[in-house]
Amino acid sequence: MDFTFNEEQQQFADALRRWVDKDYSFDTRKRIVHSPSGVSDVAWNMLAELGMTALPVPEAQGGFSGNAVDMLVVMQELGRGLVVEPYFATVWGAKFLQLAGNQHHRLEDVAKGELKLACALGEKHSRYDLADIKTIAGINGEGYRIDGTKTVVIHGGQADALIVSARSAGTQRDTNGISLFVVPTDTPGVVIRDYRTIDGQRAATVQFNHVAVPASALLSKLGGGWDMLEEAADYGVSLLCAEAVGAMEALFNATLEYVKTRKQFGLAIGSFQALQHRMADMYIHLEQARSMAMLVAARMVCDAEERRRVASAAKVRIGQAAKFIGQQAVQLHGGMGVTDELPAAHHFKRLTMIELTLGDVDHHLERFTAQRGFQQHS
């Protein structure tokens, strides 16, 4: 076994870190968050220039065929730097295109940084159940017609095209009968309401009012999209886990630095054992989380059951770690920890939102127990 990153991966990480340090300072980020669009074209172009948009795209479509481990290093750095650009949404959406196998042109555009994507999967009632879909896809001549409303579509307002799940058959929570489409956001009938999320990102409510798409927009077999949806969602989980580890690491380091310098009663607060043991607990959580981020990235290529098992395990363990580290970091920073001016507080917010994206701890514990292997005892 080998847990080290190769030279190329290290180079990607270093390049990103240099860019974040130099051009994506906390103040710069703050300006971007409070700008009308909430994202920065300059930053996006830089990410494309650094090869980040090409990284996960297959070589045949002009990318680097990066795997989940390659993405781990990238997402860690973006988590560390609290980058709010629509990178996760785009890369996640590209996974659907790749699994579909019929979207070469769009993947080429993603690689060049010319196509931003978002995944419109959740609905108001669905919570984390990706099969709980009311949006309808009906036959419409040669193509399809989509009707319904998707909620909390991450970076939906910044995307050029949306990955949409819709029901072409079956009842509301059926895994059969789900179809996946790619829909350009300028298609007539697509209504996007963009808003800010509490962690400084963007999301949108997206309505599909009689949206007509051609047959070529179908990414899965008609009604047979569930396996693709689940696989891409697990991939999304692995990306979020990596981002979370980057954010936790930054938060941990900032807190460690703070307890070493902040003085009370004439001593650095880090000299008090009650705080030291909490730092040790945070360290242990961080390392367990890091292990799981590595494991889930490495297991993305496994058979479906093992992939599901490890994805859920990672989301659980990392969710627990993120909550502990986030809450303790704020507590140890004292009053400063609950102010808007402290970067650590924003890492905490981002971590909290990651926990609420693609399934929280309880959701993934339940999913973990539902895997066949869980019941085996010999």
Added chain:
Amino acid sequence: MDLTYTAADLAFRDTVRAFLDANLPSDLQKKVRNHLRLSRQDYVRWHQIVARQGWSAPAWPVEYGGTGWTPTQRHIWEEECARSGTPPILPFGVNMVAPVIMAFGNEAQKAHYLPRILNCDDWWCQGYSEPGSGSDLASLKTTAERAGDHYIVNGQKTWTTLAQHADMIFCLVRTDSTVRKQEGISFLLIDMKTPGITVRPIIMLDEDHEVNEVFFDNVKVPVQNLIGQENKGWTYAKYLLGHERTGITAVGRSKRELLFLKKIASEHYKHGKPLMQDPVFSAKIASLEIDLMALETTVLRVITRESHAPGPEASMLKVRGSEIQQQLTELMVEVLGPGALPFDTDYLEGKADHAVTGDDAAAPLAGYYFNYRKTSIYGGSNEIQKNIITQMILGL
């Protein structure tokens, strides 16, 4: 990054499995898997079976009888032993005193003791803790005064695991009380048959005789039993402790116990359904299984590093390893519910073939739970481990 075993590792695992299938006596396996108490003979018997294969001290250098296995292969060996349910190879000789003898002992000591440890000709125990010292090991008071070619040892050790079976004890003793407490300590090997040694049982809260007090009353120890230099024992002791903490992690055993937990949870019912299918209880098991997965991956990260000397990360592994072991026993008791109350000592001591309740698997579990509260205390309490993390890793 490649988190799969190589073909060579998998072939090695097959070899190990074949050996265990052919050589692990079924009566021993049954005892271990069912949490029954092991006799001295059980431990020695298994140790000697493994020694005949040449595998009783995998981590030793080949010149002393080690295997030359990689850290990953050693991990596989331990995991497979745990999976099969072998008695443990006790660490006191192989993993604790032997590395100290190798690193700091003289040629005569190496030549005499190492082959005997390899074959379990001597049963070793550890004389570190004292009644007043606890985790503050360096405050020990047992004295060794030089008198010609002997030391005269006086004092008391405690929590001495399985000393009732021991032939030899390795001891930290104070040889100079005029200097800083860490500087006047020496490392002595003492024959347990020497006049003046008394072993008194301490009965654990599951009524098992596992630890002891050991009293030294003018015990004469030849000077050639001193390891290394007089007053340098603290250095050797710290060297030993790094070896101890990694061993306490016990990922392999916890994996077997997790399967056992699932087995009993599928045989005990709540509202007419197996507990394994109860959403509240299965979530607890799942959370623990995930913790174990994270710990196992962390262990692999530590052992596959280029430099795999036990570092302060061992403290993290000890904390998580012990907590997970404890949670496993806790959930086992929860599975049994009121069935955990009967305390069937006849069955536990092998005087009866079956438990009085008819549930053999259940009988030892409450005792196991109480007994395993020790894991966060021994080997340096978890609070001490956090101090180590704080100082050595975090620099606080």
